[in-house]
Amino acid sequence: MTATLFDGTTASQASALTAAFYPRIRYMGSKYALVPHLAEVFAEVGGRTALDAFSGSGVVSYLLKRQGFEVTANDMLQFPGVLASATVVNNSERLTAEDVERITGPAADDRDFVASTFDGVFYDAEDRAFLDSAWSHVATMEGDRKALAISALVLSAARKQPRGVFTITGDLSRYDDGRRDLRLSMREHFIEHVETYNDAVFEGPTARVTMQEASAMDSGPYDLVYLDPPYAPPSDDNCYIKRFHFLEGLSRYWQGDTLMLNTNSKKLPKPHTGYSHRHTIVEAFRDTFKRFSDSGAIVLSYGSNALPDMETIVSLLREVKSDVEVRKIPHTYHYGTHKAVTRRSVDEYLFVAR
Ligand SMILES: C[S@@+](CC[C@H](N)C(=O)[O-])C[C@H]1O[C@@H](n2cnc3c(N)ncnc32)[C@H](O)[C@@H]1O
Structure with a gap:
């Protein structure tokens, strides 16, 4: 199934529009450079409602709106909520x-x-x-x-x-x-x-912003849950x-x-x-995944130098979803220039759990 696109926009059109129009704010861990890849995965997963649970710069929420999803943008901080209100909730x-x-x-x-x-x-x-x-x-x-x-x-x-x-x-x-x-x-x-x-600003489906700490997030359910936690x-x-x-x-x-x-x-x-400390982060992940066990699919961003390690994350996802796929993102997707690629040697992954 492909995403119910609001106006027939394809994944590559949605990602091009996002790259062209989303205001670029320097934000630690932002996924601007992964937008084309995320767009393909989101289109493949499909559905009507989507949660961007750790929205940060807001670029992924904006992409989801461009793809026709009814978006909920959540972040514990307020200014990401304001950015998403201006660009994702605001239709006109x-x-x-x-x-x-x-x-x-x-x-x-x-x-x-x-x-x-x-x-x-x-x-x-x-x-x-x-x-x-x-x-x-x-x-x-x-x-x-x-x-x-x-x-x-x-x-x-x-x-x-x-x-x-x-x-x-x-x-x-x-x-x-x-x-x-x-x-x-x-x-x-x-x-x-x-x-x-x-x-x-563009007109799209209804969207909303929430500003909840992960352990208090509204569990939906949503057709698609995108997780990009710290x-x-x-x-x-x-x-x-x-x-x-x-x-x-x-x-x-x-x-x-x-x-x-x-x-x-x-x-x-x-x-x-729970996400602030090494000794509580595994439990924080477990709690977040459990929260979305009734949702359609969980798409999770992961960088190879992160803690918890990949095996731990996969086994936690398996506690709530039977089918867990790990996809490595080709290098050309993440950091624009060759110079930047060699400077940052972190491999980026997407876990797709259904
Ligand atoms: C890796 S960033 C997300 C980046 C975003 N996907 C983007 O492309 O800009 C992680 C976000 O999680 C938020 N965050 C950190 N701890 C959180 C928590 N316990 N609950 C909710 N949000 C949290 C941070 O404020 C930050 O915006």
Whole structure:
């Protein structure tokens, strides 16, 4: 069976449209480069409803929508939810030239949280003041249009931060290689990215966003469940908040947040879940798989240097599904250039369990 395509779009058309229109945010573990391969597998599995349980950048949810699925995009963090609201749930709203004029014009109030909290930490004074001023208008917006405006702000903040991660602070001039992204002001980024997000909007099936920790996710059932959870890397950790706390805070203007003001980056506290620690991660996987035992198919992304190892994952999947296939993704699919392929020697796999 092939996917019930919304308007007859094939897997390769859906993946080309995703590559052309989905705004590219630098996100740890994002699957932009795997989109053509995922599209084929999703079309082969087929069905009507799909869950992207760890949606991150949102690119896979967007692909699923392009393929005609009724998508549920879930992530424990809020800013992935906002990105998916703007591009996957939103079927028709776009920001107008008047919206942009207002948001980039004089501030509507005298808020200065970004200017004062992140002085000497991130960006220059003008860029920080812009984020405050823009939010003074965004705060009065609602629904999909608000999600579009916040997404454009999030993408602007991500592009202007060297390496796109918020673990590095202070004088970052050593990262300045003259790239356009670093030269543009936050305001100029925003104006561009409103257009980027407007261009991504298209009409598709009904979709929704949930923001649940994995152990509390709605179990559906769904015809297709795509899982791209944080594996435990051999070194370092897999904490998304540590890297993207600024984007998470910005997506809600730090409303209700308690920042760790004694840290260099003024970060948000790390959430501890089953996936955060090596000694609990196997149980976390087991719990997630069990949750979807009544769903049609589980498609799981896996990288060869991940923990738990492949055998453990396969045996956990067999606890809930009788047919477990392991597919190695050909190298040409994952990292664009030859140079990049040699730099990253991780083999990517997809497990398809039915
Ligand atoms: C590998 S990334 C997903 C990348 C995504 N597929 C993409 O293409 O951009 C894993 C995601 O899982 C989320 N996450 C981590 N732990 C989680 C948990 N316990 N419950 C729900 N989401 C979690 C992170 O916020 C992150 O966005």
